[in-house]
Amino acid sequence: MKVQYYPGCSLHGTAKEYDQSVKAVSRALGIELKEVEDWSCCGATSAHATNFKLSVALPARNLAAAEKSDLKDVMVPCAACFNRFKSAQHHLAGDAALKTEVEKILGRKVEGTVSVRNPIDIFCKDIGLDTLEGKVTRKLTGLKPVSYYGCLLLRPPEVCQFDDYENPVLLDKLLGAMGADVRPWSYKTDCCGGSLTISRTDIVIKMVDKLVAMAREAGANCVVTACPVCMANLDMRASENVRLPVFYFTELVALAMGLQGPASWFKLHNVDPTPLVSGLGLL
Amino acid sequence: MVKSFGCWPLTEDCETNGEDMKTFLDEVNEKIHGVPIQRCYHCRKCTAGCPLASVMEYNPNKIIKMIQLGMKEKVLGSSTIWLCASCETCITRCPNEVDIARMMDALREMAIVSGVGAREKNVLHFHEAFLANIRSNGRINETMMTVNYKLKSGDLFSDAAMGISMFMKGKLALISPKTKDIQSVRGIFDKTKNA
Ligand code: SF4
Numbered sequence: 001m002k003v004q005y006y007p008g009c010s011l012h013g014t015a016k017e018y019d020q021s022v023k024a025v026s027r028a029l030g031i032e033l034k035e036v037e038d039w040s041c042c043g044a045t046s047a048h049a050t051n052f053k054l055s056v057a058l059p060a061r062n063l064a065a066a067e068k069s070d071l072k073d074v075m076v077p078c079a080a081c082f083n084r085f086k087s088a089q090h091h092l093a094g095d096a097a098l099k100t101e102v103e104k105i106l107g108r109k110v111e112g113t114v115s116v117r118n119p120i121d122i123f124c125k126d127i128g129l130d131t132l133e134g135k136v137t138r139k140l141t142g143l144k145p146v147s148y149y150g151c152l153l154l155r156p157p158e159v160c161q162f163d164d165y166e167n168p169v170l171l172d173k174l175l176g177a178m179g180a181d182v183r184p185w186s187y188k189t190d191c192c193g194g195s196l197t198i199s200r201t202d203i204v205i206k207m208v209d210k211l212v213a214m215a216r217e218a219g220a221n222c223v224v225t226a227c228p229v230c231m232a233n234l235d236m237r238a239s240e241n242v243r244l245p246v247f248y249f250t251e252l253v254a255l256a257m258g259l260q261g262p263a264s265w266f267k268l269h270n271v272d273p274t275p276l277v278s279g280l281g282l283l
Numbered sequence: 284m285v286k287s288f289g290c291w292p293l294t295e296d297c298e299t300n301g302e303d304m305k306t307f308l309d310e311v312n313e314k315i316h317g318v319p320i321q322r323c324y325h326c327r328k329c330t331a332g333c334p335l336a337s338v339m340e341y342n343p344n345k346i347i348k349m350i351q352l353g354m355k356e357k358v359l360g361s362s363t364i365w366l367c368a369s370c371e372t373c374i375t376r377c378p379n380e381v382d383i384a385r386m387m388d389a390l391r392e393m394a395i396v397s398g399v400g401a402r403e404k405n406v407l408h409f410h411e412a413f414l415a416n417i418r419s420n421g422r423i424n425e426t427m428m429t430v431n432y433k434l435k436s437g438d439l440f441s442d443a444a445m446g447i448s449m450f451m452k453g454k455l456a457l458i459s460p461k462t463k464d465i466q467s468v469r470g471i472f473d474k475t476k477n478a
Pocket residue numbers: 322323324325326327328329330344347376377378379380381383
């Protein structure tokens with residue numbers, strides 16, 4: 001299978017282990033990735049928090065670039081970019097005047113012909129859990145993650161159309177197929193505070209401490225995410241007395257499949273997951 | 284001769300035209316361009332689920348009431364609109380599909396355009412630094428964006444140790460690939476300018 005790939009800014013910076021692990025897992029699953037040509041930033045929270053039209057036009061520039069290719073699926077690993085792309089498509093499809101205006105701004109048509117997809121969705125639905133399970137060479141026995149979906153993959157549901165928006169299960173199933181003992185918890189879709197992390201760190205610390213404390217209460221020994229913002233907040237903002245190792249789900253899939261990379265990716269984390277993983281004999 | 288009483292009877296050339304009659308509620312509804320806010324029946328489900336309600340000056344449901352009461356200055360000048368993290372829990376759960384998340388976006392935009400500014404100054408400084416970085420490179424360079432934010436906010440030293448550690452790990456770079464057709468990105472900024 002061949003899809004387009006939109007890494008987004010984080011994956012080329014603070015989330016580079018996510019970029020590298022998505023690529024490693026995709027390669028192992030036979031998914032060929034073709035980067036969206038000359039992509040630009042999706043605008044993230046800052047665009048939609050201050051300027052609606054900008055927040056549609058910035059992702060639309062990338063959607064237009066993606067539409068030029070024959071490949072109709074665009075893999076967008078960053079939950080924030082995923083959300084902005086889906087939102088832009090939603091607004092453009094529902095508002096003809098806005099569509100005309102944005103197309104004029106871009107000097108290009110945006111027809112909404114590409115399908116914006118998160119890798120969890122592609123791995124679970126196009127590749128399939130059975131195939132994934134068949135690729136496991138080292139079951140993640142002893143790893144007790146909670147799946148943390150956060151906000152941006154799921155809400156609003158009619159825009160994201162990803163999974164059950166109050167109790168999503170795809171990531172749980174995926175980690176289960178890797179042999180992990182996924183813990184049920186009630187905070188799968190709670191907010192980590194997002195970009196307030198820089199301007200109001202005090203508030204974000206309280207939010208993530210609660211999340212991690214609840215993960216511990218659920219019996220977890222790590223947290224798994226698919227979002228660079230959640231990763232940054234949970235990995236760097238949680239107080240020392242509660243913090244847990246946090247993984248991008250693709251790092252764990254790669255680990256279970258015996259791929260090269262996990263040891264070097266783990267070195268990039270703030271909370272070092274190596275003692276946990278080595279202690280379980282997984283590294 | 285019959286004296287006229289204000290605008291009665293209403294005529295085309297009446298002084299009080301439609302613009303002047305627009306309430307704050309009308310302005311907000313026009314901007315969110317969806318389900319009108321008056322459909323809210325004040326069940327407060329939005330507020331019960333809002334992860335930031337406890338630190339907000341007025342909770343999300345109160346903001347709706349204040350808009351209905353025309354309290355424009357207080358709403359646009361509140362910390363609430365800047366502390367909303369855009370988690371979209373409210374719109375997801377509202378039984379009447381009132382899009383509070385979009386309303387918060389609209390209120391922030393109105394606060395900027397009308398010159399009220401931001402009660403939470405650093406939140407806006409962050410957004411400005413972020414967008415300026417996209418405008419100049421097409422993509423975010425997290426190092427330069429953070430430096431720019433720190434200069435704007437005057438908060439120079441928090442997170443310095445963490446920044447250095449990420450720099451050493453190669454996560455923060457001084458230079459990163461840019462969008463080649465940068466003019467097309469700048470064109471988007473120029474053509475969508477609202478303030
Ligand atoms: S959930 Fe909807 S109807 Fe209920 S108070 Fe909030 S906005 Fe109003």
